[in-house]
Amino acid sequence: MAGAVTKRPETNPSTKSHDGRGTDYASLLRAAQGGNHAAMERLLMKAQEIAYRFSLLVCGHADDADDAMQEALLKTYRHAAQIKEPAAFRTWLYRTVKNACLISRRKRVDEPARLHSLDEVALAPDGSMQRIDVEDPGRRPDQVMENSRLRQSLHRALQTLPPENRLIVFLREVEGLSTREVAAVVGISEANVKTRLHRARLSLRQHLEGP
Amino acid sequence: MKTSASDRCRALLEQLSKYIDDELTPAQRRSLTAHLRRCPCCQTMADSLKHTVETCRKAGSARLPADVRTRARARIATLLSSGAAQRPRT
Numbered sequence: 001m002a003g004a005v006t007k008r009p010e011t012n013p014s015t016k017s018h019d020g021r022g023t024d025y026a027s028l029l030r031a032a033q034g035g036n037h038a039a040m041e042r043l044l045m046k047a048q049e050i051a052y053r054f055s056l057l058v059c060g061h062a063d064d065a066d067d068a069m070q071e072a073l074l075k076t077y078r079h080a081a082q083i084k085e086p087a088a089f090r091t092w093l094y095r096t097v098k099n100a101c102l103i104s105r106r107k108r109v110d111e112p113a114r115l116h117s118l119d120e121v122a123l124a125p126d127g128s129m130q131r132i133d134v135e136d137p138g139r140r141p142d143q144v145m146e147n148s149r150l151r152q153s154l155h156r157a158l159q160t161l162p163p164e165n166r167l168i169v170f171l172r173e174v175e176g177l178s179t180r181e182v183a184a185v186v187g188i189s190e191a192n193v194k195t196r197l198h199r200a201r202l203s204l205r206q207h208l209e210g211p
Numbered sequence: 212m213k214t215s216a217s218d219r220c221r222a223l224l225e226q227l228s229k230y231i232d233d234e235l236t237p238a239q240r241r242s243l244t245a246h247l248r249r250c251p252c253c254q255t256m257a258d259s260l261k262h263t264v265e266t267c268r269k270a271g272s273a274r275l276p277a278d279v280r281t282r283a284r285a286r287i288a289t290l291l292s293s294g295a296a297q298r299p300r301t
Contacts, residue, residue: 044290048287174267201263
């Protein structure tokens with residue numbers, strides 16, 4: 001068997017806070033706090049991107065995505081200057097997005113009928129759903145199709161998880177937070193995150209790969 | 212008391228996430244990899260769980276659709292150009 005899966009770029013939030021895409025949030029925040037306009041713009045875009053993915057994958061309400069993005073944008077802008085520990089910014093950002101999405105959800109009385117795959121839907125300006133772009137640079141068409149199939153399978157599998165476990169999978173696997181960061185965002189112990197993540201992985205494996 | 216093969220497999224299953232996340236001690240890792248070499252069932256399970264985790268991680272590569280990105284940029288421009296944006300609350 002091959003070794004562990006590729007490690008995340010950074011797993012210790014006490015030193016730096018990267019996401020799985022190489023964003024160094026702490027440096028970005030410091031630059032924004034220092035008056036760097038471009039850094040502030042990037043930070044505000046990141047906050048909205050996270051709110052969008054969260055709305056689709058965790059809450060399952062694409063209709064709420066714009067509200068959640070707006071809320072995340074304003075909260076990030078208003079509070080970015082107050083954050084004394086840039087290394088803790090990413091945790092704060094995800095907690096803020098989570099709360100923003102939950103506030104959007106509370107405005108509705110219905111529960112999500114289903115989760116929406118990042119690969120299959122997006123919110124159009126008229127409120128309808130449309131397919132969204134997926135970044136697959138340099139991939140052959142058959143690989144793109146295979147990845148699309150996998151993501152749709154993942155979407156279906158995610159629906160079967162309890163909401164809190166779905167949130168943990170989203171934060172840890174999709175967004176690349178460390179276990180410690182996930183624990184801080186969700187408000188449970190690291191040990192509990194690990195236990196729930198393991199159970200969620202086994203459940204997802206069964207749905208994705210069969211018994 | 213001697214541990215049965217199924218008990219060992221069950222114990223291994225509980226360690227697989229730590230194995231995938233590279234959180235096992237060197238001794239635990241050696242013991243686990245030795246078991247995987249001898250047990251095709253556990254080997255298959257470990258491979259498929261690893262594949263599941265990789266599939267989840269690939270899902271994070273989706274970009275915002277163009278129209279959503281455009282609206283997000285417009286919100287930022289509006290916010291930063293507004294009077295409130297000149298003096299963020301401290």
